[in-house]
Amino acid sequence: MISRFPCRAPLWRALGLTCLLVGSPGLHALEFEEAVALAERQSPGLAAQASAVAAARHQAEGAHRLPAPRLAVGVENLPISGMDRWSLSRDFMTMQRLALMQDIPNQGLRDARRQGAEARAERDQAGQELQRRQLRLALLLAWQAVQRGEQRVALLAELLAENQRLIDSLPALVSGGTATAADLLMARQERLMLSDRDDEARRDIAKARAALRRWLGERAAEPLAALAPLPERDPNALRERWLRHVELAAFPAMLRMAQSELREVDAEDRGDWSWELAYNRRGRQWGDMVSFQLSFALPWDRKSRLQSQLSGKQRELERVEQERQEMQRRLLQSLDEQLAEQATLTRQIERQSQLILPLVRQRTELSLSSYQAARGSLPELLSARAAVLEARLREIDLMAAQDALRAQLETLILE
Numbered sequence: 001m002i003s004r005f006p007c008r009a010p011l012w013r014a015l016g017l018t019c020l021l022v023g024s025p026g027l028h029a030l031e032f033e034e035a036v037a038l039a040e041r042q043s044p045g046l047a048a049q050a051s052a053v054a055a056a057r058h059q060a061e062g063a064h065r066l067p068a069p070r071l072a073v074g075v076e077n078l079p080i081s082g083m084d085r086w087s088l089s090r091d092f093m094t095m096q097r098l099a100l101m102q103d104i105p106n107q108g109l110r111d112a113r114r115q116g117a118e119a120r121a122e123r124d125q126a127g128q129e130l131q132r133r134q135l136r137l138a139l140l141l142a143w144q145a146v147q148r149g150e151q152r153v154a155l156l157a158e159l160l161a162e163n164q165r166l167i168d169s170l171p172a173l174v175s176g177g178t179a180t181a182a183d184l185l186m187a188r189q190e191r192l193m194l195s196d197r198d199d200e201a202r203r204d205i206a207k208a209r210a211a212l213r214r215w216l217g218e219r220a221a222e223p224l225a226a227l228a229p230l231p232e233r234d235p236n237a238l239r240e241r242w243l244r245h246v247e248l249a250a251f252p253a254m255l256r257m258a259q260s261e262l263r264e265v266d267a268e269d270r271g272d273w274s275w276e277l278a279y280n281r282r283g284r285q286w287g288d289m290v291s292f293q294l295s296f297a298l299p300w301d302r303k304s305r306l307q308s309q310l311s312g313k314q315r316e317l318e319r320v321e322q323e324r325q326e327m328q329r330r331l332l333q334s335l336d337e338q339l340a341e342q343a344t345l346t347r348q349i350e351r352q353s354q355l356i357l358p359l360v361r362q363r364t365e366l367s368l369s370s371y372q373a374a375r376g377s378l379p380e381l382l383s384a385r386a387a388v389l390e391a392r393l394r395e396i397d398l399m400a401a402q403d404a405l406r407a408q409l410e411t412l413i414l415e
Helices: 011-023 031-042 044-062 109-174 181-221 235-242 252-272 301-370 376-413
Strands: 071-078 095-104 273-281 289-296
Touching: 011 109, 031 109, 044 109, 071 109, 071 252, 109 376, 181 376, 235 301, 252 301, 301 376
Parallel strands: none
Antiparallel strands: 071 095, 095 273, 273 289
């Protein structure tokens, strides 16, 4: 007799291989958070971003400091004609001069530069967090792809075993006259189809493992621990959380950068000042001299000099704000699209598990009973089995799409 097709097996039986790998005693399964920590340590991109953040912070620490002092060395009032020409000591006006000078930008300008440097450091830090979240999301998607691929392989292994039992039983039925040689060829043809699907599933696993290897190195080949289910968020709560999207995190710092540049231009109206201390050495018959002076920049003709710069910086500030609004609108549109996709996937999964799978399993049972009673044909049975295969694989595909969607909705939000 032909063994029965296991049409009542629930989806979790298709996960047996994955569960066996994860749950076997003595076999360590790589945990996701452990993998994330390893990927962050080994990521050249994150290391480069961390260096950029450190450099920006060091620059911010020194942004408010005074510029370096200047040292001037020279000769004043050197005769070039007459009896005392080229002499450094005979003329009382000739002096060898050594001067120390310090420029003092006004406090408003220094504060604006400090605030701008701090904002640049915050912008770089936001970029680092964006890169970290993108790495985590890519790792999570590859992780999900491996595990869903293993589920497909486990399901196909179960169906291949069932097909082999069918092939093994058919020669005796052909000899007894209850089956034909064509039935055996059709069963073998089904096996080839299942083998193709198995190769495709294993190919997808290999590609997902290759993505993991990019961040985890050789540890990407280890068994992967099961992921905790991601929550299904209320749409209204998601919209509120979405305003903390990681792609929006850099805009507050960018706005402060533009504001600090505007304040820098405005502070130039207040004028800078400087001091100078000089030592003047003359001939031995003349006394040495010391001089000290203060210099002030005058805010002369401010309107013509600074108005165009102020207008340009104001437009830059408006540009950053408009880009922030555009990004927020784009993200909200993306959220609405993902929420629509999530609702559709939820309905499709429920329909697949509660309606379609029971129907195709019932059809397979009826086809098997008819075939065993010699009232049905093998093509009808194989068609019913193929429908079950497609229904179960589609259920896995739908759940994979739902997992990937939830991963995007969870990973890119800053708490």
